[in-house]
Amino acid sequence: MCLRQEKIKIGLVNLNSGAWTFLPYTSGLLQASLLASSQDPERYDFLPALWQARLACDQAVEQLNSADIVGFSLYVWNAQRSLTIAAALKKKRPNGLVLVGGPHVPDQAEVFLRENPQIDLCCHGPGEVVFSQCMEAWPEKPWKEIPGLSWIDKDGKFQHTETQARTKNLADLPSPYLANIFDSLLSAYPEQKWGALWETNRGCPFRCSYCDWGSATASKISGFEISRLYSELEWFSQHQISFVFCCDANFGILPRDLLLAEKAAEIRKETGYPVSLAVQNSKNVTERAFKVHKILIQAGLDQEVTLSVQSLSPEVLKAIKRENISLKHYRELHQSLSQEGIRTYTDVIIGLPEETYASFAEGVNQLIVGGQYHALRFFNASLLPNAEMAQPEYRERYGIVGAWVPTVYLHSNATDPPDGILEKQELVIATRTLSKQDWVRCLCFAWMTDLLFFGKHLLRPMLLYLTQRCAISFRVLIEAFLDISHEFPLLKHLSDFFKSKAESIQQGDYEYCRSEQPEYAGIWWSADEFVLIHMIQQNQIGDYFHQLHFWLQTWLDKTGLNLPDWLIQDLVAVCRLNLQLAYRIEPLSATFHSNLVEVCLALQNRENLPLNQEPCEWVKDWLGAPFSVRKLIRGPLNQ
Secondary structure, three states, X not given: OOOOOOOEEEEXXXXXXXXXXXXXXXXXXXXXXXXXXXXXXXXXXXXXXXXXXXOOHHHHHHHHOOOOEEEEEOOOOOHHHHHHHHHHHHHHOOOOXXXXXXXXXXXXXXXXXXXXXXXXXXEOOOHHHHHHHHHHHOOOOOHHHOOOXXXXXXXXXXXXXXXXXXXXXXXXXXXXXXXXXXXXXXXHOOOOOOEEEEOOEEOOOOOOOOOOHXXXXXXXXXXXXHHXXXXXXXXXXXXXXXXXXXXXXXXXXXXXXXXXXXXXXXXXXXXXXXXXXXXXXXXXXXXXXXXXXXXXXHOOOOOEXXXXXXOOOHHHHHHOOOOOOOXXXXXXXXXXXXXXXXXXXXXXXXXXOOOXXXXXXXXXXXXXXXXXXXXXXEEEOEOOOOOHHHOHHHHHHHOOEEEEEEOOOOXXXXXXXXXXXXXXXXXXXXXXXXXXXXXXXXXHHHHHHHHHOXXXXXXXXXXXXXXXXXXXXXXXXXXXXXXXXXXXHHHXXXXXXXXXXXXXXXXXXXXXXXXXXXXXXXXXXOHHHHHHHHHHHOOOHHXXXXXXXXXXXXXXXXXXXXXXXXXXXXXXXXXXXXXXXXXXXXXXXXXXXEOHHHHHHHHHOOOOOOOOEEEEXXXXXXXXXXXXXXXXXXXXXXX
């Protein structure tokens, strides 16, 4: 006869990344599901969930010390700290059960388990079901009877049970929000600004090789009941949750997503909450998805729409099992969104299999020529444990070379954790078609594009004029800035810095840049942001534009394009004015030989305005906002 404990104490660890602080949703799901499905829910005593991003190991162990069972949710932002806590806890309580789940637990878990002997069980598949079955089976440990488990047995042999099918009826899974799981946490931290994770469905119909989503959920999409989702939106509002992140892989893909967007907009209008609802839209934006985003943006819940391509190379798309909308459809869609006043951005991944430097650079060129003036967001390809791209046979086929680097997040806290525990990720730094040197070149091309065209638009007016009025390829212009000679040292320093930073990433350096100087605000910056801040703080902007003038004159002469000196002066001056308006609160003015400012504004809106020589002055003769200028005509030009 098996004797069961009267009470089983359970601890759950669901650490945040530090980029934003979310309620521990995964822990809440596990707790709510177990209490709802158990025949004896009173048997379980849950300790307060651990959620802090940089929770000290000794503090965590102290809080978990009384637990019989501790479950850890692992992903790229918390795996190392969680495993460190688990090891310390196991040392102190060797008879306690430690189990792990989440996207960062490898499906093929033997090596992972042997490298982490503090782990008793790896859970695979639908977490709520596997976790509940393990809890109900404790302390008898009939692990072979429970699908979706991996472990090392007492004889040192690896054991694994077949992964369970996904939960088809999501109505069986209770909402942790509506089950009041987080009430005590909200009461304990009344000053904390919480974000919330929100699932309206599970599943993804796509199987992109770089992503672990499709492989984890299979293809069929299952939805939670819409009445539950409406109630959760009300809950977010009632608890004044500012930021809600929708975890759906393709929000807008289902007809009812339009109803959910309308409900969120209605609640936001009535109560002011949530302030922001971030969604990951359907890969191929349909008319319905267009309407969904229009509703969210007009309600102030979202600001922009993703038009993801990842790559424009047919060879890359085949290798990663992705089908994009046509470039023609992309341009039409972008234009339609722009006409509605909806900003878009486009995701591009650096280092995908079968990409070459030429295909990458030309893809960026085509996107900008196609009208993407708001933002390209470049991401380094990373190898997620359960993504197809991370598997040995795939890596060998495409010659993938990886490098482990610390995991940090743009514009998040850049101080190192006091205990030295750093999260890590494996980035792709070369493939069979992309050498290490070409990978560096791709990254430098991306940073230079961000610096000159996006971001603070350092040279956007000039680039628009030269590409649209002088028929110079955007790619050619960016490459010219990458290959600048030492004759122009400040311009050369930028490309040298980018190259050095990219090479250091290949050696295990951080993806982003930081400085202890106060002007960098103690956060992580992209390389292009970092060099611009440096130039501004070192009062090098004047020297930069001075060198730019002479470089542009020299480069145009070499290309055989002889622009008049007054136009070159105006091209440089309009860029400088554009930058000053981004950060200067003091009054300013700039003189021009022509109406180039208006011409460039027209080009920005894809309109055509004749260039006329007319001396004029643009002034901002006030302090602070608005950060705009007005035109003063100085009279006819003396010929």
